[in-house]
Amino acid sequence: MTLAIKASGLAKAYGDVIALNGIDIEVEQGTVLGLLGPNGSGKTTTVRILATLLQADSGTASVGGFDVVTQPDEVRSVIGLTGQYAAVDEYLTGRENLELFGRLFHLSKFDAAKRATELLDRFDLSDAADRGIKGYSGGMRRRLDLAASLIGRPNVLFLDEPTTGLDPRSRQGMWAVIEDLIAEGTTVLLTTQYLEEADQLANRIVVLDHGNVIAKGTSNELKSQVGGDRIEIVVESAGDVAKAADLIQEFGSAPATTEEVVKTVLLPVAGGSTAIVNIVRKLDENKIAIADIALRRPTLDDVFLSLTGHATEVDEVAAPAKGRRGRKARS
């Protein structure tokens, strides 16, 4: 296995504030690492160090096999960076921006122009190519910014909160574009405070909190730390709760718990969707009316809560409007 990014013991403090407290990160070539954490957890500091924009107080890091401190030029020629805000010139057109960055990437004039056209096409910006960025929507700016970071065909792409502040539709659009890049084999380090986003895009996830790595693993590994799937059944009448729990216990992987006040039975299960069918059938046979039934998978929100004891401190209004990853079926 080849490591595209390797960092060990990275530490950075701004005065008394510790931004990074000695973290280790490894990203295999061709994979996506999601760096997940709330504001101020050290995500951006990590990206800035790896992208040679910031010098760590201690620790070492290499990107694409080059040391970020001693070989910054080499690192810069293999990376692409998309920051939290669109890093483009407001007064230039989309095409002029891409051509400028292409030239500064030391492409020939011809190649820079060709590449700009290619990228504008690819990111659905051809129609707006010769308009000033000032007239672009937030989503268009982000796409142009992502296009700019791909000018040099980077092996390693840093996406620092690529969808923060975008509306749900633009976010879905960015995800689709990023998924394409991933499919092409680009190594990606993605930072996000949206748990959905890490879940959707990353192979492996590192959870940061106050400059420390508090967990790492695949999305499923992290979720299994807080338990597996559960089925949540709400019955019509409170009197049926105990009976229902008894009846469906045979489908569970652990004892069911009940909450009579809200007429709910919670049953841990192994095979989620088949269990739903069996439970519905069983309760129906026994004439127990179901008000609601849902398969609940633990979300990364649950993971964060169980790891840190506090929620992600993300303004939930701004979070993706994708809903929880559960399938709901009304009976």
Next chain:
Amino acid sequence: MSTLTSQSAKESTAPRPRFGWLITDSISVSRRHLLKITRVPESLFFALIQPVMFVLLFAFVFGGAIDVGPGGAQAYREYLIPGILAQTVMFAVAGITVGITEDASKGIMDRFRSLPMRPGAVLTGHTLASLLQNILVIAILSITGLAVGWRIHNGFSDAALAYLMFASFAYAITWVGAWIGLHMPNSEVAGTAGLAWIFPFTFASNIFTPVATMPTWLQPFVLWNPVSCLALAARKLFGNPTPLLGDSFPERYPVQLSFAYCFLLLAIFAPLAVRAFKTRNK
């Protein structure tokens, strides 16, 4: 659809000496700033309006009260124009201070710094674009001067040397502005701080009034002030009135001293600014 990322080497990053890339990158960056001027022509318009207004104000309003020796109002206008040229070159510095602070506070600086370009080119490109704008303003100002009665009395070579001196000084002094801009927290502060240091240098000088009219304790500063040297040198080269105070070094060798100032400013502030650029936010 073609593959956009590949493991192969870059197609045209041919090896080239670092200095060669510095020039290519600087041209790319200055092109960006020149394009910007065409997108916001108002900025150029006001850069032109201000010095022209100064010419008109001093030529027709204040000029009558200032005595630069025989020749009256006509002599004052000839005295004034080289001074206004020096003033214009100074005031233009505030623009680059704000421009650099604005860039630095936005993501585009991070984009530049994550590219394999020569880092110094961000500044050389910006200063070059600013020089081109300055040259245009100097040309238009000279025409305005001719219109109000200013004349070039000496030969072509002296006049050419004077313009070369203005251009050199304009370029060298923008590095001071760039260096200041890299230390400003935001463009509002840059707007005030970028002008604050310019005022004493511009007005405690001989550009509007002869040194002899100023208090003796201030005269040494005024004499050695690079802005005074520049204006005096230009008056000598153009053959305009040069009311001298005495026989001090800066009054005897203003041209040489002006070029020495250009060299000094560049030698000190260009490396300082490039270093500030590289270490900003590190």
